[in-house]
Every structure is written in C-alpha cells, then in structure tokens.
Amino acid sequence: MNSKKTEKIAFFVLFLATLLIILPVGLVVCIIIQKGFPAMTWQFLTDIPRQGMRAGGIFPALVGTIYIVFGAILFALPIGLGAAIYLSEYTKEHFLNRLIKLAIVNLAGVPSVVYGLFGFAFFVIFFKFGASILSGSLTLAIMILPIIITASREALESVPYSFREVSYSLGASKWQTIRHIVLGNAIPGILTGTILGVGRAAGETAPILFTVAAFYLPQLPKTIFDQAMALPYHLYVISTQVPNVDEKIRYGTALVLLILVFFMNLVAIVIRTQFRKKKKW
Amino acid sequence: MSSKINVNQLNLWYSDFHALKNIQIAIEEKQITAIIGPSGCGKSTLLRVFNRMNDLVEGVRMQGEVFIDGMNILDSKTDLVTLRKRVGMVFQRPNPFPLSIYENVAFGQRIHNHITKNSLDEIVERCLKCVLLWDDLKDKLHKSALHLSLEQKQRLCIARLLAVKPDLLLMDEPCSALDPQSTARIEELMRELKTDYTIIIVTHNMQQAARISDRTAFLLLGELIEHGTTSKIFTNPTKKDTEDYISGRYG
Incomplete structure (x- = not known):
C-alpha cells in the first residue's frame, strides 16, 4: 500500500473513533429528554413524592441535593483554596511537597464508594454525626478537594510572576501580594474548578449512600443533623427498589439531575470565557 | 561617608556561579548613576542587591557590606x-x-497605611502630576491601566513607586521597551526626578548613559572595571576594557 492510501485509512479510522464519542453522549441525552420531558411540570419539581414514590414530585430530593452540595462547597472551598495557596506560593520544591502533590493526585483517583465508606466510619460513627447532611457534605467535600486544589493551583500559577515581583519591590509582604494581586486574578479559575467539583458532587451516589441519603423522607430536613433525600439516590431507589414506578417519573428525575449538572458546567464555562476575554497580559 | 550608598567588598553567587566579584563602589545622593556593561555582566544583579530582590532567587548567596545611609542592608x-x-x-x-x-497608584498606600479616601485622592493626584500623566488621565482614573500606551504604563509604574515615598530609585533598563520619542520623554522625567531622588539606572544603551547620568560604572564579567564621572568615563577612560566597550569594540 502506498502512503496516500494508508493516510486515507488512518484518517478515516481516527475520524470514526472520534465520531463514536458523540454517539453515546447524544443517545443518553436524547433518550432522557424524550422520556423525561413529559414529567417536567412545575408540580413535579415542587411536590413531595406520593403513593410510595409512584406519583407526586421530587422536591425533597432536589432540595436535599442542593443542601448537601452547598455544604460540601462550604467545607471544601476554604480548605482547598488554603492548601492550594500554601502549595503554590509558600512551599519550595522538596520531598514533602512532592509527597503532598502525589497524595492529592491519588485522592482524586480513589473510587467514590471508598469515600462513602470512609465518611460512614469517620463522620457517621466516629464523630457521631449520624447519617446527616453534615456527614454527607463533609464526605463529598473530601471527594472534591483534589479537583478544587488542582484547579486553584493552576489558576494561581497562571498569574504572571512579574506582578508578584513588582508587589514585593513596593514593600508588600507575601500575604499582601497574594491577597491584593494574585487572588484577584486567579478567582475565575478557582471558581471554575469549584463549580466543576460541585457538578461532580451533585451527581454522585456512593459517597452519600451511607452518610446522608434517606430512602424516603416526605418533609424537608430542618437541621444539618437531619437526613435528607438526594436526587442521585432517589433515582436509584425508584429505578431498582420500588416496583412499578412510572417510566416518566424515573426519566424525569434523571433529566432534572442532568440539567442541574449541565447548568453548573455551563456556568463554569461562561466564567472561564469571560475571564479569557478580559485577560490582557 | 557622605555618599548615599557605600558598597564594600561585595560578592554574590547564584549557587556555584560567582556573579559579582569584590564590588567596591560609592553612589552619590541626588545624582543619576548609570551601570553599563555587556549582557550577563551582573548589572541587574548589582541593581537588585540594593533592594534585596535577589533574595527571591533560589540558591543566592551574598558576602560583604552594602550601606545605605549608613545602614548595612545585607544584615540579616x-x-x-x-x-x-x-x-x-x-522594571524593564x-x-x-x-x-x-x-488603584495602581494607590496600591502602596493601601498596603502600608490606613489612610482616608481624601488623602489617598491627593496622593494619587500628586504622583500622577509628578510623572506628567495627570492632565491626560484625570478623567479616566478608574479605567483599567492595561489599555494605556507603553510609555504611559511606564510612567504609571513610576508614579506607583513614588506613592510609596522612596528616596532611591532603581531603574532596570526602563526604556528598552519604548520607542525613541517615549525614551526621550522618560529621560526628561528622570532629570526632573533627580532633584528629589537618588537614581541608579542599568542600561544597555551607552548613549542613554552618556545623556542622562552624572556618574557611570562599567561592569565586566562580574567585576567593576571603572567608576567615575560620566564625562570622564566617556572621554578619557583609564582602563583599556572600558575604552574598548565605550568605542563599541565588543558588547
């Protein structure tokens, strides 16, 4: 075979492989929209589940997910950002620093069910928080920490060194430089990373399974020590644990979850593009 | 010791590289001193000794004494x-x-002092007037500084500096990014600043050193070859290396 022919074949095969990526994504989205859309009513979003979750809405699960995710940001963002600032601004390249970086990378690779088990043993049992929003949020916070740290570090390190140099030369301390000059320029990147982490947290089932998720809870949680329903777990329950649930309720729940995550990613993308447009150095 | 700065037996290493060798120099108050020499001779390194910016470089080591107004700044x-x-x-x-x-001009005040809005306004106005930017920019003070011309940016950087009230200005090739007209105007500004500030300028451009400086120091491979009044260095240098460099035989 001549090189022209192999070139054509290579191009075709590579193109096909790329095309195949679109197919499952497109199918998933299409099927969920097609089957879930009929369930999309205002009542579905604002009503509690009724008749053993075979009718009614998903309001407690939606609110529960928002609570849990919000709690996770509350814990993960300050800790993650603090660690990122320390790692990228204060430490030099040495053994401990490399170990920490390795730990963060590995933390990102831990299967989510392991986080669930850890959260159960540590927060639910050891700290006696019980199955509660607090336990669930903390567990999810640990899971998204690596995402937030990695994104924040990239954002901090992309701020040109010359800005820091000038700031020091004007007599600013390291912390003043970070607070006044570096952070302001890194915030969009940090936010993007946080939102991506949150998007991931919102869709996870395993970490919340043992730590917070209630099978069925018709009223909203009142304190952070209450259990709550959550969308991903609710979807699992009505799909596998409760017989004879109408298909449109199941797909409707999936669609709401999908829209929630998609919306968060969209916000992250918008922030990032806005930032790129404004960046001038 | 009437000089503003006295450098005594200064040696500096970047890890193993001996970048400054036995530097001995006195710098006079309210004059412009130019440091000239070919690339890599240690001009910028010497300049960065005076505000200890070299400390930010990993593996840097210094030996000797540098007195500014009688205080040894190399003291730990x-x-x-x-x-x-x-x-x-x-900066360059x-x-x-x-x-x-x-906010650029106000930065120094914000980090060093707790100051009222009114006096901050005054400081910003005074510093921008000092670098002759006030008339052009007074109506767009709250616009981004990134849209200014290069010359305006460099003037703004000087204004930002003046707001901190220094008495010594280090300039590391401040005109190398500017066109000839802008360069001339910045040089004019430097002459005006000389009445209130001691200025040390590192420059690649020998004509610039000749135009604006009162004294000139010539560095070669980390050693101070010659230091004296600019007119003497440029018309009647004592060392052969200096003469060769001035006359453009290398560099």
Missing part, C-alpha cells in the same frame, strides 16, 4: 519591607497591575 536583621519602601524599582517591561489607574 534588615526589615525588607522598610528597605523596599525606601528603595523603589522600575512596564508592568502595571491589572487594576484601574487609580
């Missing part, structure tokens, strides 16, 4: 914040912060 007890407030620096590339014009 030296407060770098106080030192850098007194010894300001202008104009580098305003990605903030508004106003």
